[in-house]
Amino acid sequence: MKKITILTLATICFGMMAFTSHSGGIFKTNTGNINFFSHTPVEDITADNHKVKTAFDATSGKMQFSALIKDFEFPKALMQEHFNENYMESTTFPKSTFSGVIENIAAIKTGENGIYKSKVSGKLTIKDVTKDISTEGTFTVKDGVVNAKTTFVIDPTDYNIEIPKSVAGKISKEIKITVDADYKHAH
Amino acid sequence: MLRSTLILFSIFAVYAANSQTLDLLDDDESSPTTEYTFATFKTNRVVNGHSIETVAKNEFDFKISHRFGFLSGGPYDLFGLDQATMRIGGDYGITDNLNVGLGRSNVDKTYDGFIKYKFLKQSTGEKNMPVTATWISHVGMATIKWTQPNRENYISSRMHYTHQLLVARKFTEGLSIQLSPTLVHKNLVDSLSRPNDILAIGAGLRQKLSHRTSINLEYYYVLPNQLETDKTNSLSIGFDIETGGHVFQLFFTNGQAAFEKGFITDTKAKWLDGDVRFGFNIARVFNF
Numbered sequence: 001m002k003k004i005t006i007l008t009l010a011t012i013c014f015g016m017m018a019f020t021s022h023s024g025g026i027f028k029t030n031t032g033n034i035n036f037f038s039h040t041p042v043e044d045i046t047a048d049n050h051k052v053k054t055a056f057d058a059t060s061g062k063m064q065f066s067a068l069i070k071d072f073e074f075p076k077a078l079m080q081e082h083f084n085e086n087y088m089e090s091t092t093f094p095k096s097t098f099s100g101v102i103e104n105i106a107a108i109k110t111g112e113n114g115i116y117k118s119k120v121s122g123k124l125t126i127k128d129v130t131k132d133i134s135t136e137g138t139f140t141v142k143d144g145v146v147n148a149k150t151t152f153v154i155d156p157t158d159y160n161i162e163i164p165k166s167v168a169g170k171i172s173k174e175i176k177i178t179v180d181a182d183y184k185h186a187h
Numbered sequence: 188m189l190r191s192t193l194i195l196f197s198i199f200a201v202y203a204a205n206s207q208t209l210d211l212l213d214d215d216e217s218s219p220t221t222e223y224t225f226a227t228f229k230t231n232r233v234v235n236g237h238s239i240e241t242v243a244k245n246e247f248d249f250k251i252s253h254r255f256g257f258l259s260g261g262p263y264d265l266f267g268l269d270q271a272t273m274r275i276g277g278d279y280g281i282t283d284n285l286n287v288g289l290g291r292s293n294v295d296k297t298y299d300g301f302i303k304y305k306f307l308k309q310s311t312g313e314k315n316m317p318v319t320a321t322w323i324s325h326v327g328m329a330t331i332k333w334t335q336p337n338r339e340n341y342i343s344s345r346m347h348y349t350h351q352l353l354v355a356r357k358f359t360e361g362l363s364i365q366l367s368p369t370l371v372h373k374n375l376v377d378s379l380s381r382p383n384d385i386l387a388i389g390a391g392l393r394q395k396l397s398h399r400t401s402i403n404l405e406y407y408y409v410l411p412n413q414l415e416t417d418k419t420n421s422l423s424i425g426f427d428i429e430t431g432g433h434v435f436q437l438f439f440t441n442g443q444a445a446f447e448k449g450f451i452t453d454t455k456a457k458w459l460d461g462d463v464r465f466g467f468n469i470a471r472v473f474n475f
Binding site (some may be wrong): 026028030053054055056057062064066070075076077078081082084085086091092097099162164166167170 | 209210211212213222225226243244246283360398399429430431432472474
């Protein structure tokens with residue numbers, strides 16, 4: 001009897017796991033884009049990461065991102081080295097992540113072509129500092145591919161990124177982050 | 188009953204672990220990647236000699252190097268600042284790993300050129316490589332007037348060559364160590380009893396003090412019985428400051444010339460006599 005109970009419970013548990021990871025559909029990509037842009041009168045600094053891993057669950061609305069700091073590409077090699085070595089300390093903090101929810105997931109029909117406004121909020125982690133962020137964006141569904149786009153602004157000093165006084169005029173306190181990812185249904 | 192509770196608990200634990208923050212992503216660390224080490228040194232010189240670092244493709248690293256007179260000159264010479272030797276030159280990246288450079292020093296009015304290739308990169312992960320290694324070959328030409336103009340002098344007598352294998356490892360974020368086996372070939376030597384080929388081994392060390400500053404040590408040991416007795420080994424201690432586009436290297440050294448043959452085989456000044464010079468290198472990187 002005991003064995004049967006355990007077996008039943010185990011079946012239910014595994015059933016739940018199967019349910020959460022497959023139903024409603026997980027949309028994924030390993031080639032999402034994140035760009036950041038810092039504008040000051042002295043210098044514009046921009047970099048792109050084209051290898052961002054991201055996924056969302058079309059049922060629960062859960063949305064996640066993981067980006068390797070070393071994958072940010074700069075037009076100047078020296079800037080990239082300084083970004084990794086001096087500002088982001090990417091050997092110590094290799095990854096930046098986001099975990100949150102799409103608040104109006106029910107309104108986004110991943111099966112129908114269309115453009116949907118949305119709001120995503122959650123926790124952004126950079127250099128082991130986690131902050132709540134919230135941003136408005138657009139989901140565009142076209143022939144099974146779901147594109148998500150958003151732009152938001154962060155202050156580097158919120159994330160323990162030290163900017164010495166000597167270069168303070170070259171690095172903005174408002175860094176514009178642009179996210180652009182094409183998701184496909186994953187099985 | 189206890190056992191079934193435990194089993195039940197472990198099942199839930201597995202379930203809970205599965206629904207952690209990044210459960211949707213295939214974000215496991217086990218995926219095979221190679222992490223290449225970067226910034227073993229702040230710039231492509233340790234102090235006088237080259238480091239394993241190369242400038243990136245299409246970048247030009249303009250360098251101005253000054254070595255003043257001896258600190259032992261005292262206040263009369265403002266501790267050496269009244270005299271200066273200098274080299275002006277630059278390193279250019281044909282690719283990220285292949286560099287060429289040119290320079291001109293007022294020591295013997297020497298022109299120098301080099302070709303430098305980084306053929307191993309320190310890495311961890313799928314590809315594991317303990318060190319970074321760079322080969323560099325220099326050629327130098329002294330254009331100063333002949334000291335004995337009446338004898339038959341050849342253009343080839345003005346030439347000297349230096350070949351170096353630079354091997355470095357970044358041990359921690361702050362500490363990097365380099366070894367540099369070196370061969371200097373002089374076409375013309377001071378006397379018949381002196382060899383044309385001189386073997387030396389250089390050692391360099393970089394310890395970061397902050398993100399943008401470091402202490403550098405550099406010593407070139409010339410193997411015995413090769414140099415004239417009045418010559419000595421070059422020892423330098425330096426301080427690097429990186430400000431973004433510039434790297435300033437401030438140092439004390441007993442070497443005078445800012446090219447390899449010069450400071451490795453022609454150094455006469457001794458630290459113990461106070462015959463030490465203050466010097467600096469300014470490096471500015473331009474992008475094309």
